[in-house]
């Protein structure tokens with residue numbers, strides 16, 4: 001055990017190339033997925049908060065339920081879509097980082113949509129009369145509400161980032177854990193542990209923990225700062 | 232792009248004709264016929280729950296009458312040249328200056344003109360030193376002053392105010408009252424509610440008295456306070472009408 005930790009710190013300290021490559025790919029995949037999910041989820045969630053249409057309740061329940069979607073199921077869905085015999089098989093995206101980004105976007109999107117909906121709905125209840133009085137249409141209110149809810153929304157986006165960077169099921173199924181190509185921190189930990197080579201697994205585990213800690217520190221700090229600064 | 236100066240078609244008088252408002256089986260406003268004339272200061276009085284805030288919201292166009300009608304002289308469904316200061320105004324989570332800019336940008340006022348209006352409004356309302364401060368962190372009195380300033384920046388022909396000084400100390404109250412008098416001198420019609428009878432006497436040219444969603448009286452202020460009265464009015468002014 002001690003040996004594994006010593007070797008792990010050695011890998012981190014020396015900036016081992018394979019290790020750095022894995023970290024880089026993980027961050028690239030997850031951050032891209034977070035960006036895409038936010039781009040789609042923020043307006044979608046806000047629209048869902050303000051729009052009234054038949055079946056709205058069902059859509060809300062669906063997105064809430066999808067927040068608990070097991071990553072392996074998301075992976076399986078994307079696998080079925082992208083596999084050679086699937087509807088999008090022609091794109092040859094299976095076992096590429098792009099496929100992993102798609103799968104993680106599917107995991108993050110419900111979190112961003114549901115949280116945005118609830119934040120914007122609460123704000124809208126408080127702001128509706130005032131914004132209408134100032135001359136804002138429902139559509140024009142959307143960016144205003146997103147901006148005024150920015151602190152809470154950031155927390156939700158960070159939660160999405162946390163979920164995606166911690167999951168292994170989806171990226172393993174659609175990425176295939178190919179060394180140097182689709183191997184991420186979580187898939188590498190799974191593989192290396194199974195093979196009994198613990199030092200890389202422990203090094204990646206430490207980095208993942210550190211990342212999570214840093215993320216939460218940033219989220220908390222941003223919240224504190226905003227409360228003091230924005231009211 | 233439109234300029235604030237383009238908004239000069241007369242929207243007053245505003246006429247409510249037999250207007251009523253009903254939700255969930257409760258008749259909250261009944262058969263209100265009321266004329267809001269240009270340039271006058273109208274104070275709406277009545278006990279808690281009489282429907283004063285609802286009446287303001289109905290006039291302002293935030294709710295629609297469920298019976299009767301609301302007619303602007305300009306023929307618009309909802310006139311643009313109006314503004315309202317709410318009982319609890321909502322300020323946006325941005326700077327004081329940005330709060331003033333917001334309604335102007337909604338109207339598509341060109342940037343240069345907006346900057347001019349924001350600067351002159353800040354100066355007029357003594358908010359210059361607070362321009363870059365987050366609006367939500369201002370004191371209650373400063374927030375109210377900003378809400379009044381924001382409403383004025385919208386160049387309204389009629390300004391609705393719902394208990395604009397109910398949470399303020401006497402000196403802040405005096406400041407808001409003198410602002411209201413200033414607007415009135417500029418020709419802006421004022422429609423406001425208050426529970427402060429002293430304030431009503433100081434500011435009202437006309438009084439509308441509401442009780443349980445009905446308009447009991449609407450007459451010049453001196454006649455309301457000193458002339459013969461409806462029994463509800465007498466009880467209200469004597470402090471005996473609870474609701």
Ligand SMILES: Nc1ncnc2c1ncn2[C@@H]1O[C@H](COP(=O)(O)OP(=O)(O)OP(=O)(O)O)[C@@H](O)[C@H]1O
Pocket residue numbers: 254257259277278279280281282283284285286
């Ligand atoms: N959306 C609503 N649904 C049901 N009842 C409502 C609604 N809005 C207002 N009411 C009721 O209508 C009545 C009039 O409310 P309103 O806020 O206009 O009173 P008010 O005269 O402004 O009272 P106050 O002096 O306390 O501010 C109250 O009894 C209130 O509970």
Ligand SMILES: [Mg+2]
Pocket residue numbers: 283284285318393
């Ligand atoms: Mg009220």
